[in-house]
Amino acid sequence: MIKALWLTVVGVMVALFIIPPSCSAQVKVKLLNITETRYSNNPLADKTIPESNIQFSSMNKPGLLLTVELQGVEVKKATKYGLLQIAGKDDAGTVIKQQAGGFHDPGEELIVVDRDSMYMSDKTGTEDKLKFEIRTELPSRAAKKVDINGTITLSASQPTNVDIASVPTKIGQSIKDKVLTQAGITIKIVNSKDSFFAPDDAEKAVSFEASGKLDAILDVKLLDDKGKEISTGQMTSGMSNGKSYMLDSSEKLPKNTKLRITIALNEKSTKVPISLKNIPLP
Structure with a gap:
Protein backbone atom coordinates (compact mmCIF):
# COMPACT_ATOMS: atom_id res chain seq x y z
CA MET A 1 0.00 0.00 0.00
CA GLN A 158 38.96 -2.11 8.42
CA PRO A 159 38.68 1.06 10.55
CA THR A 160 41.94 1.41 12.48
CA ASN A 161 42.78 4.07 15.07
CA VAL A 162 46.03 6.01 15.14
CA ASP A 163 46.42 7.59 18.59
CA ILE A 164 48.86 10.48 18.98
CA ALA A 165 49.48 10.95 22.71
CA SER A 166 50.17 14.36 24.28
CA VAL A 167 49.53 16.01 20.93
CA PRO A 168 49.90 19.64 22.19
CA THR A 169 53.56 18.84 22.93
CA LYS A 170 54.25 17.59 19.39
CA ILE A 171 53.94 20.87 17.45
CA GLY A 172 56.24 20.85 14.44
CA GLN A 173 56.61 17.06 14.41
CA SER A 174 55.77 14.70 11.55
CA ILE A 175 54.07 11.62 12.98
CA LYS A 176 55.64 8.25 12.27
CA ASP A 177 53.20 5.36 12.42
CA LYS A 178 52.96 2.08 10.51
CA VAL A 179 49.20 2.45 9.96
CA LEU A 180 49.67 5.89 8.40
CA THR A 181 52.46 4.49 6.24
CA GLN A 182 50.30 1.56 5.13
CA ALA A 183 47.44 3.93 4.28
CA GLY A 184 49.74 6.32 2.38
CA ILE A 185 49.07 9.29 4.68
CA THR A 186 51.48 11.78 6.26
CA ILE A 187 50.53 13.85 9.30
CA LYS A 188 52.31 16.91 10.71
CA ILE A 189 51.21 18.66 13.90
CA VAL A 190 51.29 22.45 13.50
CA ASN A 191 50.84 25.43 15.79
CA SER A 192 47.19 26.48 15.70
CA LYS A 193 48.08 30.17 15.89
CA ASP A 194 50.00 29.80 12.62
CA SER A 195 47.33 27.66 10.97
CA PHE A 196 44.90 28.74 8.27
CA PHE A 197 42.15 29.21 10.89
CA ALA A 198 44.18 31.14 13.55
CA PRO A 199 41.89 30.72 16.61
CA ASP A 200 41.69 33.36 19.34
CA ASP A 201 43.38 31.00 21.82
CA ALA A 202 45.75 28.45 20.27
CA GLU A 203 45.88 26.52 23.57
CA LYS A 204 42.25 25.51 23.03
CA ALA A 205 42.93 23.93 19.65
CA VAL A 206 44.90 21.18 17.93
CA SER A 207 45.89 21.61 14.28
CA PHE A 208 47.55 19.28 11.81
CA GLU A 209 48.28 19.02 8.12
CA ALA A 210 47.56 15.81 6.22
CA SER A 211 48.68 14.74 2.77
CA GLY A 212 48.51 11.58 0.70
CA LYS A 213 45.44 9.35 0.42
CA LEU A 214 43.13 11.63 2.39
CA ASP A 215 39.95 9.76 1.52
CA ALA A 216 41.22 7.01 3.86
CA ILE A 217 40.65 9.32 6.86
CA LEU A 218 37.30 8.32 8.35
CA ASP A 219 37.27 10.43 11.53
CA VAL A 220 39.36 12.68 13.77
CA LYS A 221 38.72 13.50 17.43
CA LEU A 222 40.41 14.54 20.67
CA LEU A 223 40.40 12.37 23.82
CA ASP A 224 41.19 13.20 27.44
CA ASP A 225 43.46 11.15 29.69
CA LYS A 226 40.57 8.78 30.51
CA GLY A 227 39.80 8.12 26.85
CA LYS A 228 36.65 10.25 26.84
CA GLU A 229 35.99 12.32 23.72
CA ILE A 230 36.51 16.06 24.12
CA SER A 231 33.76 18.14 22.54
CA THR A 232 35.24 20.18 19.69
CA GLY A 233 34.34 22.00 16.55
CA GLN A 234 36.13 20.79 13.43
CA MET A 235 37.32 22.86 10.50
CA THR A 236 39.15 21.74 7.38
CA SER A 237 40.71 23.58 4.48
CA GLY A 238 42.28 22.30 1.28
CA MET A 239 45.95 22.96 0.60
CA SER A 240 47.98 22.56 -2.58
CA ASN A 241 49.34 19.23 -1.32
CA GLY A 242 46.70 18.09 1.14
CA LYS A 243 44.32 19.33 3.82
CA SER A 244 44.58 21.37 7.00
CA TYR A 245 42.55 20.33 10.07
CA MET A 246 41.75 22.18 13.28
CA LEU A 247 39.87 20.78 16.31
CA ASP A 248 38.77 23.68 18.53
CA SER A 249 37.59 23.26 22.14
CA SER A 250 35.85 25.73 24.45
CA GLU A 251 38.42 24.98 27.18
CA LYS A 252 42.21 25.06 27.30
CA LEU A 253 43.51 21.62 26.32
CA PRO A 254 45.79 19.79 28.77
CA LYS A 255 49.19 18.63 27.58
CA ASN A 256 48.13 14.96 27.76
CA THR A 257 45.32 15.43 25.21
CA LYS A 258 45.28 12.62 22.64
CA LEU A 259 44.52 13.02 18.93
CA ARG A 260 42.76 9.99 17.42
CA ILE A 261 42.69 9.62 13.64
CA THR A 262 40.59 6.73 12.32
CA ILE A 263 41.95 5.27 9.08
CA ALA A 264 40.27 2.97 6.56
CA LEU A 265 42.57 0.05 5.74
CA ASN A 266 42.09 -2.66 3.12
CA GLU A 267 39.19 -0.92 1.36
Missing part, protein backbone atom coordinates in the same frame (compact mmCIF):
# COMPACT_ATOMS: atom_id res chain seq x y z
CA ILE A 2 1.23 3.48 -0.88
CA LYS A 3 0.79 6.26 1.66
CA ALA A 4 0.96 9.92 0.70
CA LEU A 5 1.26 13.18 2.61
CA TRP A 6 0.63 16.42 0.76
CA LEU A 7 2.20 19.74 1.72
CA THR A 8 1.95 23.16 0.08
CA VAL A 9 4.84 25.58 0.67
CA VAL A 10 4.90 29.05 -0.96
CA GLY A 11 3.50 27.96 -4.29
CA VAL A 12 5.43 24.68 -4.28
CA MET A 13 3.42 21.45 -4.14
CA VAL A 14 5.25 18.65 -2.34
CA ALA A 15 4.17 15.04 -1.89
CA LEU A 16 5.83 12.40 0.27
CA PHE A 17 5.28 8.77 -0.71
CA ILE A 18 6.21 5.65 1.25
CA ILE A 19 6.87 2.83 -1.21
CA PRO A 20 7.28 -0.90 -0.49
CA PRO A 21 10.95 -2.04 -0.65
CA SER A 22 12.61 -3.91 -3.50
CA CYS A 23 15.44 -6.39 -3.05
CA SER A 24 18.72 -6.64 -4.90
CA ALA A 25 21.25 -9.37 -4.07
CA GLN A 26 22.18 -8.96 -0.37
CA VAL A 27 21.03 -5.34 -0.26
CA LYS A 28 17.42 -4.18 -0.02
CA VAL A 29 16.72 -0.88 -1.78
CA LYS A 30 13.76 1.04 -0.36
CA LEU A 31 12.33 4.38 -1.44
CA LEU A 32 11.36 6.28 1.71
CA ASN A 33 9.88 9.35 0.05
CA ILE A 34 9.82 11.46 -3.07
CA THR A 35 9.26 15.20 -3.42
CA GLU A 36 8.68 17.18 -6.59
CA THR A 37 9.51 20.88 -6.72
CA ARG A 38 7.98 23.12 -9.39
CA TYR A 39 7.56 26.87 -9.42
CA SER A 40 4.84 28.85 -11.15
CA ASN A 41 7.45 31.62 -11.18
CA ASN A 42 10.90 30.05 -11.15
CA PRO A 43 13.08 32.15 -8.79
CA LEU A 44 16.17 30.94 -10.63
CA ALA A 45 14.88 32.70 -13.75
CA ASP A 46 14.07 35.93 -11.86
CA LYS A 47 17.15 38.09 -12.32
CA THR A 48 15.92 40.56 -9.66
CA ILE A 49 16.59 37.96 -6.94
CA PRO A 50 20.30 37.59 -6.02
CA GLU A 51 21.47 34.06 -6.78
CA SER A 52 23.06 33.81 -3.32
CA ASN A 53 19.58 34.20 -1.80
CA ILE A 54 18.36 31.17 -3.73
CA GLN A 55 21.30 28.79 -3.77
CA PHE A 56 21.44 28.26 0.00
CA SER A 57 17.73 28.59 0.80
CA SER A 58 14.82 26.16 0.75
CA MET A 59 14.03 27.47 -2.76
CA ASN A 60 16.10 24.81 -4.46
CA LYS A 61 16.28 24.04 -8.14
CA PRO A 62 13.18 22.44 -9.68
CA GLY A 63 13.42 18.65 -9.75
CA LEU A 64 12.72 15.38 -7.99
CA LEU A 65 14.26 14.56 -4.62
CA LEU A 66 14.16 10.90 -3.61
CA THR A 67 15.25 9.61 -0.20
CA VAL A 68 16.44 6.02 -0.51
CA GLU A 69 17.42 3.54 2.19
CA LEU A 70 19.73 0.54 1.80
CA GLN A 71 19.69 -2.43 4.16
CA GLY A 72 21.74 -5.60 4.33
CA VAL A 73 25.00 -7.28 5.27
CA GLU A 74 27.05 -5.23 2.79
CA VAL A 75 25.49 -2.05 4.18
CA LYS A 76 26.42 -2.99 7.75
CA LYS A 77 30.06 -3.49 6.70
CA ALA A 78 30.22 -0.27 4.67
CA THR A 79 32.28 2.65 5.95
CA LYS A 80 31.61 4.85 2.89
CA TYR A 81 28.99 5.22 0.17
CA GLY A 82 28.66 7.25 -3.01
CA LEU A 83 29.74 7.48 -6.67
CA LEU A 84 26.02 7.37 -7.42
CA GLN A 85 25.11 6.91 -11.09
CA ILE A 86 21.42 7.32 -11.82
CA ALA A 87 19.13 7.76 -14.82
CA GLY A 88 15.37 7.78 -15.01
CA LYS A 89 12.45 7.78 -17.41
CA ASP A 90 8.83 8.74 -16.88
CA ASP A 91 5.77 7.06 -18.38
CA ALA A 92 5.44 9.90 -20.90
CA GLY A 93 8.83 8.93 -22.36
CA THR A 94 10.89 11.79 -20.88
CA VAL A 95 14.46 10.84 -19.95
CA ILE A 96 15.37 12.23 -16.52
CA LYS A 97 19.00 13.02 -15.76
CA GLN A 98 20.74 13.05 -12.40
CA GLN A 99 21.39 16.44 -10.77
CA ALA A 100 24.22 17.53 -8.46
CA GLY A 101 23.55 16.71 -4.83
CA GLY A 102 24.92 19.59 -2.76
CA PHE A 103 27.94 20.27 -0.53
CA HIS A 104 28.67 16.56 -0.08
CA ASP A 105 27.44 15.01 -3.32
CA PRO A 106 27.15 11.18 -3.35
CA GLY A 107 27.23 11.43 -7.12
CA GLU A 108 30.76 12.82 -7.07
CA GLU A 109 32.51 11.27 -4.07
CA LEU A 110 32.53 8.56 -1.44
CA ILE A 111 31.05 9.87 1.80
CA VAL A 112 31.79 8.47 5.27
CA VAL A 113 28.78 6.62 6.71
CA ASP A 114 27.49 8.71 9.63
CA ARG A 115 24.35 7.18 11.10
CA ASP A 116 24.24 9.83 13.84
CA SER A 117 23.48 12.40 11.14
CA MET A 118 21.32 10.09 9.02
CA TYR A 119 19.00 8.91 11.77
CA MET A 120 19.60 11.49 14.54
CA SER A 121 18.16 10.21 17.86
CA ASP A 122 16.23 7.34 16.22
CA LYS A 123 19.11 4.95 15.53
CA THR A 124 17.51 1.77 16.91
CA GLY A 125 17.88 -1.05 14.40
CA THR A 126 19.86 1.02 11.90
CA GLU A 127 23.17 -0.87 12.18
CA ASP A 128 22.64 -2.47 8.76
CA LYS A 129 20.98 0.56 7.12
CA LEU A 130 21.96 3.84 5.52
CA LYS A 131 20.00 6.46 3.62
CA PHE A 132 20.90 8.98 0.96
CA GLU A 133 19.29 11.38 -1.49
CA ILE A 134 18.92 11.20 -5.26
CA ARG A 135 18.25 14.43 -7.15
CA THR A 136 16.99 14.39 -10.74
CA GLU A 137 15.53 16.69 -13.34
CA LEU A 138 11.78 17.17 -13.48
CA PRO A 139 9.63 14.64 -15.33
CA SER A 140 7.02 15.70 -17.86
CA ARG A 141 3.93 17.41 -16.42
CA ALA A 142 1.84 14.72 -18.12
CA ALA A 143 3.72 11.89 -16.40
CA LYS A 144 2.12 9.83 -13.64
CA LYS A 145 4.98 7.47 -12.80
CA VAL A 146 8.75 7.29 -13.10
CA ASP A 147 11.43 4.57 -13.13
CA ILE A 148 14.84 5.19 -11.54
CA ASN A 149 17.80 2.90 -12.32
CA GLY A 150 21.51 2.96 -11.61
CA THR A 151 24.16 2.00 -9.07
CA ILE A 152 25.69 3.22 -5.84
CA THR A 153 29.09 2.15 -4.51
CA LEU A 154 29.59 0.81 -0.99
CA SER A 155 33.13 0.76 0.34
CA ALA A 156 34.01 -1.55 3.23
CA SER A 157 37.23 -1.28 5.17
CA LYS A 268 37.03 -3.00 -0.95
CA SER A 269 34.22 -1.54 -3.05
CA THR A 270 30.93 -3.09 -4.17
CA LYS A 271 28.46 -1.64 -6.68
CA VAL A 272 24.86 -2.01 -5.58
CA PRO A 273 22.22 -1.87 -8.34
CA ILE A 274 19.25 0.45 -7.82
CA SER A 275 16.01 -0.34 -9.63
CA LEU A 276 12.89 1.53 -8.54
CA LYS A 277 9.94 0.92 -10.85
CA ASN A 278 6.58 2.62 -11.31
CA ILE A 279 7.09 5.26 -8.64
CA PRO A 280 3.91 7.37 -8.42
CA LEU A 281 4.69 11.04 -8.97
CA PRO A 282 3.29 13.78 -6.71
Whole structure:
Protein backbone atom coordinates (compact mmCIF):
# COMPACT_ATOMS: atom_id res chain seq x y z
CA MET A 1 0.00 0.00 0.00
CA ILE A 2 1.23 3.48 -0.88
CA LYS A 3 0.79 6.26 1.66
CA ALA A 4 0.96 9.92 0.70
CA LEU A 5 1.26 13.18 2.61
CA TRP A 6 0.63 16.42 0.76
CA LEU A 7 2.20 19.74 1.72
CA THR A 8 1.95 23.16 0.08
CA VAL A 9 4.84 25.58 0.67
CA VAL A 10 4.90 29.05 -0.96
CA GLY A 11 3.50 27.96 -4.29
CA VAL A 12 5.43 24.68 -4.28
CA MET A 13 3.42 21.45 -4.14
CA VAL A 14 5.25 18.65 -2.34
CA ALA A 15 4.17 15.04 -1.89
CA LEU A 16 5.83 12.40 0.27
CA PHE A 17 5.28 8.77 -0.71
CA ILE A 18 6.21 5.65 1.25
CA ILE A 19 6.87 2.83 -1.21
CA PRO A 20 7.28 -0.90 -0.49
CA PRO A 21 10.95 -2.04 -0.65
CA SER A 22 12.61 -3.91 -3.50
CA CYS A 23 15.44 -6.39 -3.05
CA SER A 24 18.72 -6.64 -4.90
CA ALA A 25 21.25 -9.37 -4.07
CA GLN A 26 22.18 -8.96 -0.37
CA VAL A 27 21.03 -5.34 -0.26
CA LYS A 28 17.42 -4.18 -0.02
CA VAL A 29 16.72 -0.88 -1.78
CA LYS A 30 13.76 1.04 -0.36
CA LEU A 31 12.33 4.38 -1.44
CA LEU A 32 11.36 6.28 1.71
CA ASN A 33 9.88 9.35 0.05
CA ILE A 34 9.82 11.46 -3.07
CA THR A 35 9.26 15.20 -3.42
CA GLU A 36 8.68 17.18 -6.59
CA THR A 37 9.51 20.88 -6.72
CA ARG A 38 7.98 23.12 -9.39
CA TYR A 39 7.56 26.87 -9.42
CA SER A 40 4.84 28.85 -11.15
CA ASN A 41 7.45 31.62 -11.18
CA ASN A 42 10.90 30.05 -11.15
CA PRO A 43 13.08 32.15 -8.79
CA LEU A 44 16.17 30.94 -10.63
CA ALA A 45 14.88 32.70 -13.75
CA ASP A 46 14.07 35.93 -11.86
CA LYS A 47 17.15 38.09 -12.32
CA THR A 48 15.92 40.56 -9.66
CA ILE A 49 16.59 37.96 -6.94
CA PRO A 50 20.30 37.59 -6.02
CA GLU A 51 21.47 34.06 -6.78
CA SER A 52 23.06 33.81 -3.32
CA ASN A 53 19.58 34.20 -1.80
CA ILE A 54 18.36 31.17 -3.73
CA GLN A 55 21.30 28.79 -3.77
CA PHE A 56 21.44 28.26 0.00
CA SER A 57 17.73 28.59 0.80
CA SER A 58 14.82 26.16 0.75
CA MET A 59 14.03 27.47 -2.76
CA ASN A 60 16.10 24.81 -4.46
CA LYS A 61 16.28 24.04 -8.14
CA PRO A 62 13.18 22.44 -9.68
CA GLY A 63 13.42 18.65 -9.75
CA LEU A 64 12.72 15.38 -7.99
CA LEU A 65 14.26 14.56 -4.62
CA LEU A 66 14.16 10.90 -3.61
CA THR A 67 15.25 9.61 -0.20
CA VAL A 68 16.44 6.02 -0.51
CA GLU A 69 17.42 3.54 2.19
CA LEU A 70 19.73 0.54 1.80
CA GLN A 71 19.69 -2.43 4.16
CA GLY A 72 21.74 -5.60 4.33
CA VAL A 73 25.00 -7.28 5.27
CA GLU A 74 27.05 -5.23 2.79
CA VAL A 75 25.49 -2.05 4.18
CA LYS A 76 26.42 -2.99 7.75
CA LYS A 77 30.06 -3.49 6.70
CA ALA A 78 30.22 -0.27 4.67
CA THR A 79 32.28 2.65 5.95
CA LYS A 80 31.61 4.85 2.89
CA TYR A 81 28.99 5.22 0.17
CA GLY A 82 28.66 7.25 -3.01
CA LEU A 83 29.74 7.48 -6.67
CA LEU A 84 26.02 7.37 -7.42
CA GLN A 85 25.11 6.91 -11.09
CA ILE A 86 21.42 7.32 -11.82
CA ALA A 87 19.13 7.76 -14.82
CA GLY A 88 15.37 7.78 -15.01
CA LYS A 89 12.45 7.78 -17.41
CA ASP A 90 8.83 8.74 -16.88
CA ASP A 91 5.77 7.06 -18.38
CA ALA A 92 5.44 9.90 -20.90
CA GLY A 93 8.83 8.93 -22.36
CA THR A 94 10.89 11.79 -20.88
CA VAL A 95 14.46 10.84 -19.95
CA ILE A 96 15.37 12.23 -16.52
CA LYS A 97 19.00 13.02 -15.76
CA GLN A 98 20.74 13.05 -12.40
CA GLN A 99 21.39 16.44 -10.77
CA ALA A 100 24.22 17.53 -8.46
CA GLY A 101 23.55 16.71 -4.83
CA GLY A 102 24.92 19.59 -2.76
CA PHE A 103 27.94 20.27 -0.53
CA HIS A 104 28.67 16.56 -0.08
CA ASP A 105 27.44 15.01 -3.32
CA PRO A 106 27.15 11.18 -3.35
CA GLY A 107 27.23 11.43 -7.12
CA GLU A 108 30.76 12.82 -7.07
CA GLU A 109 32.51 11.27 -4.07
CA LEU A 110 32.53 8.56 -1.44
CA ILE A 111 31.05 9.87 1.80
CA VAL A 112 31.79 8.47 5.27
CA VAL A 113 28.78 6.62 6.71
CA ASP A 114 27.49 8.71 9.63
CA ARG A 115 24.35 7.18 11.10
CA ASP A 116 24.24 9.83 13.84
CA SER A 117 23.48 12.40 11.14
CA MET A 118 21.32 10.09 9.02
CA TYR A 119 19.00 8.91 11.77
CA MET A 120 19.60 11.49 14.54
CA SER A 121 18.16 10.21 17.86
CA ASP A 122 16.23 7.34 16.22
CA LYS A 123 19.11 4.95 15.53
CA THR A 124 17.51 1.77 16.91
CA GLY A 125 17.88 -1.05 14.40
CA THR A 126 19.86 1.02 11.90
CA GLU A 127 23.17 -0.87 12.18
CA ASP A 128 22.64 -2.47 8.76
CA LYS A 129 20.98 0.56 7.12
CA LEU A 130 21.96 3.84 5.52
CA LYS A 131 20.00 6.46 3.62
CA PHE A 132 20.90 8.98 0.96
CA GLU A 133 19.29 11.38 -1.49
CA ILE A 134 18.92 11.20 -5.26
CA ARG A 135 18.25 14.43 -7.15
CA THR A 136 16.99 14.39 -10.74
CA GLU A 137 15.53 16.69 -13.34
CA LEU A 138 11.78 17.17 -13.48
CA PRO A 139 9.63 14.64 -15.33
CA SER A 140 7.02 15.70 -17.86
CA ARG A 141 3.93 17.41 -16.42
CA ALA A 142 1.84 14.72 -18.12
CA ALA A 143 3.72 11.89 -16.40
CA LYS A 144 2.12 9.83 -13.64
CA LYS A 145 4.98 7.47 -12.80
CA VAL A 146 8.75 7.29 -13.10
CA ASP A 147 11.43 4.57 -13.13
CA ILE A 148 14.84 5.19 -11.54
CA ASN A 149 17.80 2.90 -12.32
CA GLY A 150 21.51 2.96 -11.61
CA THR A 151 24.16 2.00 -9.07
CA ILE A 152 25.69 3.22 -5.84
CA THR A 153 29.09 2.15 -4.51
CA LEU A 154 29.59 0.81 -0.99
CA SER A 155 33.13 0.76 0.34
CA ALA A 156 34.01 -1.55 3.23
CA SER A 157 37.23 -1.28 5.17
CA GLN A 158 38.96 -2.11 8.42
CA PRO A 159 38.68 1.06 10.55
CA THR A 160 41.94 1.41 12.48
CA ASN A 161 42.78 4.07 15.07
CA VAL A 162 46.03 6.01 15.14
CA ASP A 163 46.42 7.59 18.59
CA ILE A 164 48.86 10.48 18.98
CA ALA A 165 49.48 10.95 22.71
CA SER A 166 50.17 14.36 24.28
CA VAL A 167 49.53 16.01 20.93
CA PRO A 168 49.90 19.64 22.19
CA THR A 169 53.56 18.84 22.93
CA LYS A 170 54.25 17.59 19.39
CA ILE A 171 53.94 20.87 17.45
CA GLY A 172 56.24 20.85 14.44
CA GLN A 173 56.61 17.06 14.41
CA SER A 174 55.77 14.70 11.55
CA ILE A 175 54.07 11.62 12.98
CA LYS A 176 55.64 8.25 12.27
CA ASP A 177 53.20 5.36 12.42
CA LYS A 178 52.96 2.08 10.51
CA VAL A 179 49.20 2.45 9.96
CA LEU A 180 49.67 5.89 8.40
CA THR A 181 52.46 4.49 6.24
CA GLN A 182 50.30 1.56 5.13
CA ALA A 183 47.44 3.93 4.28
CA GLY A 184 49.74 6.32 2.38
CA ILE A 185 49.07 9.29 4.68
CA THR A 186 51.48 11.78 6.26
CA ILE A 187 50.53 13.85 9.30
CA LYS A 188 52.31 16.91 10.71
CA ILE A 189 51.21 18.66 13.90
CA VAL A 190 51.29 22.45 13.50
CA ASN A 191 50.84 25.43 15.79
CA SER A 192 47.19 26.48 15.70
CA LYS A 193 48.08 30.17 15.89
CA ASP A 194 50.00 29.80 12.62
CA SER A 195 47.33 27.66 10.97
CA PHE A 196 44.90 28.74 8.27
CA PHE A 197 42.15 29.21 10.89
CA ALA A 198 44.18 31.14 13.55
CA PRO A 199 41.89 30.72 16.61
CA ASP A 200 41.69 33.36 19.34
CA ASP A 201 43.38 31.00 21.82
CA ALA A 202 45.75 28.45 20.27
CA GLU A 203 45.88 26.52 23.57
CA LYS A 204 42.25 25.51 23.03
CA ALA A 205 42.93 23.93 19.65
CA VAL A 206 44.90 21.18 17.93
CA SER A 207 45.89 21.61 14.28
CA PHE A 208 47.55 19.28 11.81
CA GLU A 209 48.28 19.02 8.12
CA ALA A 210 47.56 15.81 6.22
CA SER A 211 48.68 14.74 2.77
CA GLY A 212 48.51 11.58 0.70
CA LYS A 213 45.44 9.35 0.42
CA LEU A 214 43.13 11.63 2.39
CA ASP A 215 39.95 9.76 1.52
CA ALA A 216 41.22 7.01 3.86
CA ILE A 217 40.65 9.32 6.86
CA LEU A 218 37.30 8.32 8.35
CA ASP A 219 37.27 10.43 11.53
CA VAL A 220 39.36 12.68 13.77
CA LYS A 221 38.72 13.50 17.43
CA LEU A 222 40.41 14.54 20.67
CA LEU A 223 40.40 12.37 23.82
CA ASP A 224 41.19 13.20 27.44
CA ASP A 225 43.46 11.15 29.69
CA LYS A 226 40.57 8.78 30.51
CA GLY A 227 39.80 8.12 26.85
CA LYS A 228 36.65 10.25 26.84
CA GLU A 229 35.99 12.32 23.72
CA ILE A 230 36.51 16.06 24.12
CA SER A 231 33.76 18.14 22.54
CA THR A 232 35.24 20.18 19.69
CA GLY A 233 34.34 22.00 16.55
CA GLN A 234 36.13 20.79 13.43
CA MET A 235 37.32 22.86 10.50
CA THR A 236 39.15 21.74 7.38
CA SER A 237 40.71 23.58 4.48
CA GLY A 238 42.28 22.30 1.28
CA MET A 239 45.95 22.96 0.60
CA SER A 240 47.98 22.56 -2.58
CA ASN A 241 49.34 19.23 -1.32
CA GLY A 242 46.70 18.09 1.14
CA LYS A 243 44.32 19.33 3.82
CA SER A 244 44.58 21.37 7.00
CA TYR A 245 42.55 20.33 10.07
CA MET A 246 41.75 22.18 13.28
CA LEU A 247 39.87 20.78 16.31
CA ASP A 248 38.77 23.68 18.53
CA SER A 249 37.59 23.26 22.14
CA SER A 250 35.85 25.73 24.45
CA GLU A 251 38.42 24.98 27.18
CA LYS A 252 42.21 25.06 27.30
CA LEU A 253 43.51 21.62 26.32
CA PRO A 254 45.79 19.79 28.77
CA LYS A 255 49.19 18.63 27.58
CA ASN A 256 48.13 14.96 27.76
CA THR A 257 45.32 15.43 25.21
CA LYS A 258 45.28 12.62 22.64
CA LEU A 259 44.52 13.02 18.93
CA ARG A 260 42.76 9.99 17.42
CA ILE A 261 42.69 9.62 13.64
CA THR A 262 40.59 6.73 12.32
CA ILE A 263 41.95 5.27 9.08
CA ALA A 264 40.27 2.97 6.56
CA LEU A 265 42.57 0.05 5.74
CA ASN A 266 42.09 -2.66 3.12
CA GLU A 267 39.19 -0.92 1.36
CA LYS A 268 37.03 -3.00 -0.95
CA SER A 269 34.22 -1.54 -3.05
CA THR A 270 30.93 -3.09 -4.17
CA LYS A 271 28.46 -1.64 -6.68
CA VAL A 272 24.86 -2.01 -5.58
CA PRO A 273 22.22 -1.87 -8.34
CA ILE A 274 19.25 0.45 -7.82
CA SER A 275 16.01 -0.34 -9.63
CA LEU A 276 12.89 1.53 -8.54
CA LYS A 277 9.94 0.92 -10.85
CA ASN A 278 6.58 2.62 -11.31
CA ILE A 279 7.09 5.26 -8.64
CA PRO A 280 3.91 7.37 -8.42
CA LEU A 281 4.69 11.04 -8.97
CA PRO A 282 3.29 13.78 -6.71
